[in-house]
Amino acid sequence: MGGLLEDSVVKVQKGMGIIILLINLFFPGIGTLLAGIMTEEKDKSQSAIIVGVIQIVLSACCIGWLWAIWTGIQIMQVSDN
Numbered sequence: 001m002g003g004l005l006e007d008s009v010v011k012v013q014k015g016m017g018i019i020i021l022l023i024n025l026f027f028p029g030i031g032t033l034l035a036g037i038m039t040e041e042k043d044k045s046q047s048a049i050i051v052g053v054i055q056i057v058l059s060a061c062c063i064g065w066l067w068a069i070w071t072g073i074q075i076m077q078v079s080d081n
Contacts, residue, residue: 007047008032009074010039017076024072028065029055031072 012020012035023031029052036048051071058064 004047004051007044008036008051008071009078010035010041010044010048012038012075012079014079017072017079020079021069021072021076024055024068028059028068029053029057032068032075035075 016035016038020031020035023034025031031052032048032055033052036045036052039045039048052068055064055068055071058067
């Protein structure tokens with residue numbers, strides 16, 4: 001079990017990774033939040049939900065938006081393997 005940021009990168013069903021990325025691109029943090037809800041890695045789901053909420057709050061100053069895109073890319077990469 002890693003830290004909060006490492007645990008927020010969860011594996012979702014193959015093909016959902018790109019959808020999570022696109023959602024995070026247009027609605028920062030919502031994709032991360034959904035990935036936390038949809039993942040089968042229940043030990044990491046709480047971390048993803050918390051990070052998603054933080055990304056939503058920080059999206060007002062663009063930091064959350066950039067962070068959400070980066071998290072979406074990581075989730076897509078993990079899910080495609």
